[in-house]
Amino acid sequence: xxxxxxxxxxxxxxxxxxxxxxxxxxxxxxxxxxxxxxxxxxxxxxxxxxxxxxxxxxxxxxxxxxxxxxxxxxxxxxxxxxxxxxxxxxxxxxxxxxxxxxxxxxxxxxxxxxxxxxxxxxxxxxxxxxxxxxxxxxxxxxxxxxxxxxxxxxxxxxxxxxxxxxxxxxxxxxxxxxxxxxxxxxxxxxxxxxxxxxxxxxxxxxxxxxxxxxxxxxxxxxxxxxxxxxxxxxxxxxxxxxxxxxxxxxxxxxxxxxxxxxxxxxxxxxxxxxxxxxxxxxxxxxxxxxxxxxxxxxxxxxxxxxxxxxxxxxxxxxxxxxxxxxxxxxxxxxxxxxxxxxxxxxxxxxxxxxxxxxxxxxxxxxxxxxxxxxxxxxxxxxxxxxxxxxxxxxxxxxxxxxxxxxxxxxxxxxxxx
Numbered sequence: 001x002x003x004x005x006x007x008x009x010x011x012x013x014x015x016x017x018x019x020x021x022x023x024x025x026x027x028x029x030x031x032x033x034x035x036x037x038x039x040x041x042x043x044x045x046x047x048x049x050x051x052x053x054x055x056x057x058x059x060x061x062x063x064x065x066x067x068x069x070x071x072x073x074x075x076x077x078x079x080x081x082x083x084x085x086x087x088x089x090x091x092x093x094x095x096x097x098x099x100x101x102x103x104x105x106x107x108x109x110x111x112x113x114x115x116x117x118x119x120x121x122x123x124x125x126x127x128x129x130x131x132x133x134x135x136x137x138x139x140x141x142x143x144x145x146x147x148x149x150x151x152x153x154x155x156x157x158x159x160x161x162x163x164x165x166x167x168x169x170x171x172x173x174x175x176x177x178x179x180x181x182x183x184x185x186x187x188x189x190x191x192x193x194x195x196x197x198x199x200x201x202x203x204x205x206x207x208x209x210x211x212x213x214x215x216x217x218x219x220x221x222x223x224x225x226x227x228x229x230x231x232x233x234x235x236x237x238x239x240x241x242x243x244x245x246x247x248x249x250x251x252x253x254x255x256x257x258x259x260x261x262x263x264x265x266x267x268x269x270x271x272x273x274x275x276x277x278x279x280x281x282x283x284x285x286x287x288x289x290x291x292x293x294x295x296x297x298x299x300x301x302x303x304x305x306x307x308x309x310x311x312x313x314x315x316x317x318x319x320x321x322x323x324x325x326x327x328x329x330x331x332x333x334x335x336x337x338x339x340x341x342x343x344x345x346x347x348x349x350x351x352x353x354x355x356x357x358x359x360x361x362x363x364x365x366x367x368x369x370x371x372x373x374x375x376x377x378x379x380x381x382x383x384x385x386x387x388x389x390x391x392x393x394x395x396x397x398x399x400x401x402x403x404x405x406x407x408x409x410x411x412x413x414x415x416x417x
Contacts, residue, residue, distance in 0.1 A: 001028075003028075003029050003032035003033075003034070003035060003039070004029075006025045006026070006028040006029035006032070006039075007025070007026065007029040007036075007038065007039050007042075009021075009025040010022045010023075010024070010025030010026035010028075010029060010039075010042065010043070010046065011026075011042060011083060011087075013025060013046075014026075014042060014045065014046055014049070014087055015086065015087060015090050017049070017090070019046050019047075019049050019050035019051075020050065022042075022046040022050075023043065023046040023047055023050060026039055026042050026043035026046050027043055029043075030043045030059075034073075034074055035073060035074065036073060036074035036075065036076065036077065037063075037073050037074070037075065037076050037080075038076055038077050038080050038083075040059060040060075040063050040073070041080075041103065042083075042087075043059055044056045044057075044059035044060055044103070045087070045099055045103070047059065048099060048102050049091070049095075049099065053102070056102070057106060060106040087099075088100070137156075137159070139156070140152060140156055140382075143382065146379065146382040146383050147383075149379065149383060149404070150404075150408070152379060153375060153379070153408060157371050157374055157375060157378075157379065158371065158408075158412070161368065161369050161370070161371060162368070162412050163322075163368060163412075163413070165415070166412065166413055166414055166415035167258075167259055167322045167413050167414075168194075168258055168259055168322075168413055168414045168415070169414065169415050169416060169417075170193070170194060170414070170416065170417055172194070172258035172259065172414070173253075173256065173257045173258050174189065174194070174257065174258055174259045174260070174261060175201075175253065175254070175257045175259070175260050175261070176189070176201075176260075176261040176263065177201050177205060177211065177214075177215075177260065177261070177262055177263070178205050178206070178211060178261075178262055178263030178264055178265065178326075178328070179205070179206045179263050179264065179265030179266070179328040179330065182201075182261060182262075182263035182326075182328075184397075184402050184406070185261060185263070185406060185409075188402065188403065188406045189406075189410075192410065192417075194410070194414065194417065201214075202214065202229075202280070204280050204281040205280065206264070206265045206266040206280075206281065206328075207264065207265070207266045207267070207268075207269050207278070207280075207298065208264055208298070208302075208303045208306035208307055208310075208352075208355075209269060209278035209280075209298070209302075209306060210278070210279075210280040210281070211262060211264065211306070211310060212306045212309055212310055213225045213228070213229070213280070215310050215313055215314070216313065217247055217250075218247055218250040218251055218254055219247075219251055219254065219313055219314075219316075219317060220247070221246075221247040221248075225277055228272070228277045228278060228279040228280060229280055251317070254314070254317060254318070255317055255318060257318075257321070258322075259321065259322040259323070259324065260314060260321060260322070260323050260324070261323075261324045261325075261326060261370070262307070262310065262323065262324070262325050262326070263325075263326045263327070263328050264303070264307075264325070264326075264327060264328065264352050264356075265327070265328035265330060265352075266332070266348060266352075267297050267298050267303065267347070267348040267349075267351040267352050268295060268296070268297050268298070268332070268335060268336065268337065268344070268348055269295070269296065269297075269298050270282050270283050270293060270294070270295050271293070271294060271295075271296065272292050272293060273291075273292050273293070273294050274292050278298075295336035295337070297337060297347060297348065297351060298351065299351070300351055300354045300355045300358065301355075303351065303352055303355035304355040304358040304359055307325065307355060307356070307359045308359055308362060308364075311323055311359070311364050311367060315364075320366065321366065322366045322368065323364075323366065323367050323368070324368045324369070324370050324413075325356055325359065325360075325367070325368070325369050325370070326369070326370045326371075326372050326373070327349065327352055327353055327356060327372070327373035328372075328373065329372060329373045329375075329376035329377050329397060330395055330396075330397065331345045331394075331395050332344060332345040332348055333395060349373065349377070353373065356369060370409060372405050372409075375405055376388075376397060376401065376405070386398070387401045388401075
């Protein structure tokens with residue numbers, strides 16, 4: 001019987017779940033001169049499915065040793081993936097997935113051939129990648145690592161973003177400004193007795209244009225953009241924001257504060273197509289003109305420029321001022337763009353995150369990034385506990401999550417607290 005006939009016999013036995021017969025036939029095929037990778041992979045599968053995982057793993061270890069010694073094997077047959085899929089279908093989702101994970105755990109996941117561009121199993125032409133293990137930061141390798149959220153944040157999120165020493169103390173005055181996540185930080189610092197000064201900041205400063213307008217007014221009294229200063233009233237609806245004090249009062253607070261936290265949240269903006277002016281939050285119904293008022297996604301460059309302008313303006317007032325930039329993890333409430341809300345939210349957050357990245361590449365002293373966004377949106381996808389929606393509202397970050405993030409922030413940025 002030829003090697004191919006042994007293989008076909010073994011594969012047929014696999015489909016019939018006769019693993020002893022499958023192992024016998026596939027072993028004959030795998031040991032034949034010029035055997036292919038198909039026979040070897042399905043032989044390991046037969047042993048794994050037959051309950052002998054150690055023997056199944058030994059097949060792959062032998063294969064790797066032979067490859068290192070220069071032994072060549074016939075490439076995967078064009079029908080390999082079709083056959084593997086058929087076997088997985090016979091096994092059912094749970095057992096089929098388990099088999100795939102077993103093969104994957106041994107780093108034996110062949111590439112699918114696509115004409116002449118496909119992998120040809122010529123492992124001898126492969127060279128190792130050039131990298132330094134000391135300089136390379138790896139993503140967590142095991143799902144179990146995410147069970148200790150505090151540790152994974154310290155080891156895989158915060159490195160490279162923290163100041164060498166804490167910047168603040170219990171009597172520091174840290175001003176938070178920006179999206180509603182900034183309000184969470186402001187409220188929590190107050191609860192912890194760490195907010196020694198107070199300044200009313202409009203809650204609707206969700207985009208970098210609004211933040212830039214507001215800071216320009218605080219520092220210079222400039223009101224050229226006040227036609228767009230519309231915030232949301234506590235009871236809903238739009239209200240024109242009017243400063244409760246002269247800009248000099250705000251300027252004094254900015255001059256005397258210990259640090260600034262700028263939180264941005266939205267890349268989608270409403271703007272006046274005639275003037276180019278951007279609204280803080282949206283367009284009131286009473287002035288809405290469909291010809292003039294449009295919605296768009298602001299660009300990375302626009303947001304980077306706005307952030308850099310704010311940093312330079314604050315530095316002109318306080319050259320030594322620590323500035324911490326954060327990106328709100330709270331999703332978009334709605335979108336006026338064509339895509340779905342979830343993909344629009346991805347574009348919005350990605351735009352802002354890249355803008356922050358570009359800002360951090362610039363030469364700004366005492367400028368920091370606090371990765372609350374990555375903690376909630378990236379790590380959150382790996383843990384069983386939902387980080388949103390404890391109040392039934394899927395856009396609200398759970399209070400326990402907020403407390404955990406902010407306690408971590410306090411631990412690194414506040415001394416003696």
